[in-house]
Amino acid sequence: MYKLLLAALTSLLLAGCSDQSWRTTDVADIMPSLDFSLVDDNGDNVQADEYLGKPTLVYFGYTFCPDVCPITLARLGDAIRQLDDETRDEIQVLFISVDPARDTPEVLKRYTNAFGPEFTGLTGDKADIDAITNRYRIAYEYGEENENGDYLVTHSSAVFAFDREGNAQFLVRDSHPITDVQADIKRLTEKS
Amino acid sequence: MANKALNVTAQRVTQRLALSALALLLTAGVAQAQTQTLEVSNARLSLLPGNTPGAGYFELYNTGDEAVTLVGAKSPAFDSVEIHVSSEHDGMAHMHELTSIEIASGERFEFAPKGHHLMFMRRVEPLNIGDDVDVVLEFSDEQQLPVTFNVVSPASM
Numbered sequence: 001m002y003k004l005l006l007a008a009l010t011s012l013l014l015a016g017c018s019d020q021s022w023r024t025t026d027v028a029d030i031m032p033s034l035d036f037s038l039v040d041d042n043g044d045n046v047q048a049d050e051y052l053g054k055p056t057l058v059y060f061g062y063t064f065c066p067d068v069c070p071i072t073l074a075r076l077g078d079a080i081r082q083l084d085d086e087t088r089d090e091i092q093v094l095f096i097s098v099d100p101a102r103d104t105p106e107v108l109k110r111y112t113n114a115f116g117p118e119f120t121g122l123t124g125d126k127a128d129i130d131a132i133t134n135r136y137r138i139a140y141e142y143g144e145e146n147e148n149g150d151y152l153v154t155h156s157s158a159v160f161a162f163d164r165e166g167n168a169q170f171l172v173r174d175s176h177p178i179t180d181v182q183a184d185i186k187r188l189t190e191k192s
Numbered sequence: 193m194a195n196k197a198l199n200v201t202a203q204r205v206t207q208r209l210a211l212s213a214l215a216l217l218l219t220a221g222v223a224q225a226q227t228q229t230l231e232v233s234n235a236r237l238s239l240l241p242g243n244t245p246g247a248g249y250f251e252l253y254n255t256g257d258e259a260v261t262l263v264g265a266k267s268p269a270f271d272s273v274e275i276h277v278s279s280e281h282d283g284m285a286h287m288h289e290l291t292s293i294e295i296a297s298g299e300r301f302e303f304a305p306k307g308h309h310l311m312f313m314r315r316v317e318p319l320n321i322g323d324d325v326d327v328v329l330e331f332s333d334e335q336q337l338p339v340t341f342n343v344v345s346p347a348s349m
Contacts, residue, residue: 066309066312067238067311068278068285071238071306074346114345114346115347148271154286157280173283
């Protein structure tokens, strides 16, 4: 009887482990896999499948954003750098611009370089940007131009995480504690 | 021909900088007399390479008996400075300009990442991490408060 109970408990615990969900928001069943055709920060045309093989974090923003975008990318970079070397080298971060008119490959390159080697900037035709934002049901909206021709862009604030095969896994919001983000990134790299 | 045009531009920039510096010196003198009730701490300007805009963060402490209203800011190092606030709702990051912020008597108002900040646009000359940037905070009662912002990388915040 005792043995049976122990076996039952063990299997329950094991089931619990394998069924462990992400600490951030699990989107595995509701988000489509990684797919896009864009231009990277070297000016080369790139497809999503060129980024498979490494876990990928994706953030949509624009470089004329002084506060939210750099702070989000910087905190993400910090979270990654605090992990062990093995995990750190595994992760890549894609910063996809929703402002291709201003975000040329050159502008993006200088921008993403400031955050670390794991960051890559992607831009493209508006139609190609729309294809990926529509795919993830992300809205963005341009504000009115001021007298200098400057404008602000409202954009999605979340960071999307994909596994090595490009399957959507979890989504990081501002409200998620950094320790949860780190735990999920580490688990994502351990996932085969 | 091209050199001449460049020289003229350089001269104009120098003149403009000199004028701005003079204006700053004058306003700084006035500010010292008027603004002993306002204290600014931890003023830093988060900036990336290139010409993308920067964000100014600081704490403004109103030690006076009366409320003050911040209505703007200016800096000789940038063409324009605006007061902005970032917010997030329904998974979207928004940012908009504010024309004024009232700081009550005794209040410590924090300009912090992903909240209120100064948006610094179009730098006049290249700036590096560690540089000091002169900024004047402008208030509705004509008070002008000079503040030195230290240039930092957002990656260090």
